[in-house]
Each structure stands twice: as C-alpha cells, then as structure tokens.
Amino acid sequence: MSAPQSYRFSFGPWNISEGADPFGPEVRPAFAHEDKYALYRPLGFEGVQFHDDDVVPGMDDLTAEQILRKAGEVKTMLSNQGLTPEFVAPRLWFSEKTVDGAYTSNSASDRAYAWERTQKCIDIARAIDCKAIVLWLSREGTYIREAKDAKVAYERLLETVNRMLDYDSNIEIWIEPKPNEPTDQAYVPTIGHAIALAFASKDHRRVKGLIESAHALLAGLDPSDEMAFALAHDKLGSVHLNDQNGLKYDQDKNFGGANLRVGFNQVRVLEEAGYGSRGEFIGLDVKAIRTQRGCPVTDHLKASREIFLHLVDKVRALDRPLIEQFRDARDYEALELYIVRHLLGVK
Ligand code: XUL
Numbered sequence: 407m408s409a410p411q412s413y414r415f416s417f418g419p420w421n422i423s424e425g426a427d428p429f430g431p432e433v434r435p436a437f438a439h440e441d442k443y444a445l446y447r448p449l450g451f452e453g454v455q456f457h458d459d460d461v462v463p464g465m466d467d468l469t470a471e472q473i474l475r476k477a478g479e480v481k482t483m484l485s486n487q488g489l490t491p492e493f494v495a496p497r498l499w500f501s502e503k504t505v506d507g508a509y510t511s512n513s514a515s516d517r518a519y520a521w522e523r524t525q526k527c528i529d530i531a532r533a534i535d536c537k538a539i540v541l542w543l544s545r546e547g548t549y550i551r552e553a554k555d556a557k558v559a560y561e562r563l564l565e566t567v568n569r570m571l572d573y574d575s576n577i578e579i580w581i582e583p584k585p586n587e588p589t590d591q592a593y594v595p596t597i598g599h600a601i602a603l604a605f606a607s608k609d610h611r612r613v614k615g616l617i618e619s620a621h622a623l624l625a626g627l628d629p630s631d632e633m634a635f636a637l638a639h640d641k642l643g644s645v646h647l648n649d650q651n652g653l654k655y656d657q658d659k660n661f662g663g664a665n666l667r668v669g670f671n672q673v674r675v676l677e678e679a680g681y682g683s684r685g686e687f688i689g690l691d692v693k694a695i696r697t698q699r700g701c702p703v704t705d706h707l708k709a710s711r712e713i714f715l716h717l718v719d720k721v722r723a724l725d726r727p728l729i730e731q732f733r734d735a736r737d738y739e740a741l742e743l744y745i746v747r748h749l750l751g752v753k
C-alpha cells in the first residue's frame with residue numbers, strides 16, 4: 407500500500423480579518439497583509455491564496471511597470487517565508503465599473519474594464535510564479551431575471567475563459583461556483599455549470615473548478631457530492647473548506663463546525679480520490695467570529711485545519727470490509743449507525 411497522503415494547506419490573507427459585517431463596522435485593528443505572511447508556516451500553512459489587489463493594492467491606478475515591481479516584492483516576501491502562491495483571483499466586484507457585473511455586464515465599457523483587469527491579474531500571477539487564476543464570478547448574475555440575456559451572458563463567460571487561455575498558454579483557470587450573494591441569482595451556480603464551461607472551452611485540460619463547501623450548501627447540495635463530481639472528471643483544482651448553517655448568508659464558518667458529518671464526507675471523498683497527491687492544496691475560506699478579540703486572530707484557521715486532520719484520521723480508521731458488508735446487504739440503517747458511532751468514538 408502506498409504511504410498515506412499528507413496534506414498541504416492554504417488560505418487567503420482576507421481570512422485574517424477585521425471582523426466587519428454588512429451591519430457593522432470593523433471590530434478589530436487592521437493587520438497588514440504583508441505581516442500576515444510570517445504567520446502561515448507556524449500555523450501549519452504553506453499556500454497563499456490571493457486576490458490580485460492583495461498582491462498589488464490600488465492596481466487600477468498603477469502603470470504596468472509599477473504593478474510588476476510590486477508583484478516582484480511580494481514574490482520575494484513569499485520566498486523568504488517559504489510560501490507558495492496557490493492562485494490569484496481578479497477582484498471584479500469592488501469597482502464602480504462592475505456594479506452590474508463584469509464579463510456579463512450589459513455595458514461594453516464595463517466589459518472592457520473587466521478584461522483589462524483580468525489581463526493584469528494574469529500578469530501578476532505570472533510575476534509571482536503562480537499557475538492558477540480563480541474566477542469567483544461575484545456579480546455575474548442578476549437581481550431580476552429580465553435585466554440580462556442569460557444566454558448571451560453564458561456566451562460571454564465562455565468567450566472570457568477562451569481569451570484567458572489564449573492570453574497565457576500555461577495558466578489554469580479554476581471557476582469557483584456560488585449560487586447567490588451578492589446577486590439574487592448567479593450564473594455558474596454549481597460545479598456542474600463550471601465543468602460544462604470547462605469542456606466547452608478551447609483547452610479544457612486547463613479549466614477546472616474550486617469548490618467551496620458553503621457555496622454548495624447554499625445551492626442546497628452536498629459539498630462531498632459536488633467534489634465527487636469534479637473529481638470524477640479530473641476537474642478539482644482546489645477547495646475552499648468551511649461550513650454553513652442553513653440557507654442563509656455566506657457564513658464561512660469553521661470547517662466541520664456546523665455539521666461534522668458533512669465535513670467528514672468531504673474529507674472521505676477527497677481522501678478516497680487521492681486529492682492532494684499532485685500537489686493540490688486543502689484551501690480554507692473561513693472567517694473569524696466577529697466577537698473574537700485580538701489582533702491578529704488566527705484560531706479559526708488553526709481549528710479548521712485541526713478538525714480536517716482529525717477527520718482524516720476518522721476516514722483512515724473506517725472499517726472498509728464492514729462498510730462493504732452493509733452495502734452488499736443494503737443495510738443502510740446499520741451503516742448509518744456505524745458511521746455515527748465511529749464519529750462519536752464509541753463501539
Ligand atoms: C466569496 C468567496 C471569495 C472567493 C475568492 O464568497 O468565497 O472569497 O473565494 O474571491
């Protein structure tokens with residue numbers, strides 16, 4: 407038997423936050439992104455996820471040369487800390503030019519801005535030696551259905567993916583689906599939509615998905631089945647493990663914190679498929695609870711990683727022949743009791 411998989415973990419600097427929510431201001435002092443890099447390794451993380459302007463703040467007002475200079479500085483900071491950039495995502499939801507979406511906006515000048523910004527994002531990724539671009543499609547959707555022609559919108563998304571593949575012949579594109587928030591209905595709400603786009607693109611081998619647990623739950627789906635679907639098509643670029651308590655706002659709770667069994671099944675599916683054996687990261691997208699004091703707050707990252715690793719132990723300790731017996735006998739009552747006892751640590 408091959409040696410058990412050991413996992414590498416990543417998170418984005420926005421996961422160490424000031425605790426603001428849509429109804430209130432920041433509750434913790436700011437902690438500079440650049441000071442965060444020193445925290446990664448001691449916490450057990452080696453991958454850094456970025457938005458383009460996490461690497462180059464204020465990039466819309468900078469020249470190409472200034473952008474590359476700043477990206478070069480960040481590359482040095484990462485290598486000084488022994489860190490790997492996992493992906494860069496264009497932040498296309500903050501500009502006044504993307505209030506009604508970016509690639510799917512009805513305005514040609516907004517779409518032109520989105521494409522320019524995407525090229526700069528790819529330039530930044532290249533400058534820090536990062537091989538993947540994440541597309542979280544934020545405002546690509548509608549608040550009312552009649553606002554956009556949805557068929558044209560999907561054609562525009564495919565055209566963008568193809569342009570990105572042409573712009574750089576090495577990068578991979580990982581689409582992060584989410585069904586809603588900020589829009590009422592988002593285009594590309596599930597991994598099935600993302601993978602259809604991938605296969606429709608001009609080089610499907612370079613287009614994959616990134617599955618966030620909470621986003622799948624918001625779509626009313628089980629994240630482990632979403633992951634299994636992507637894995638069955640060899641299209642799981644990365645994951646954003648977290649948790650979500652029901653169909654509410656995107657909560658980004660600690661992994662396994664709301665529903666341990668749902669967490670367990672994600673770990674089971676990843677582990678059984680050998681996810682991570684080609685260097686894929688276990689990415690987290692978790693928010694510290696607003697009431698948490700301190701600066702910087704990192705306990706939520708430590709806890710989510712620890713819960714993941716405990717669940718790996720649980721998956722490895724499963725009695726596989728017994729599970730096969732229950733499956734053969736179609737005794738799913740017994741299988742369920744076995745799983746719950748196993749999670750509880752009782753015989
Ligand atoms: C939004 C979300 C983003 C993406 C990266 O819900 O999850 O943080 O992961 O832009």
Ligand code: MN
Binds near residue numbers: 582618646691
């Ligand atoms: Mn995410």
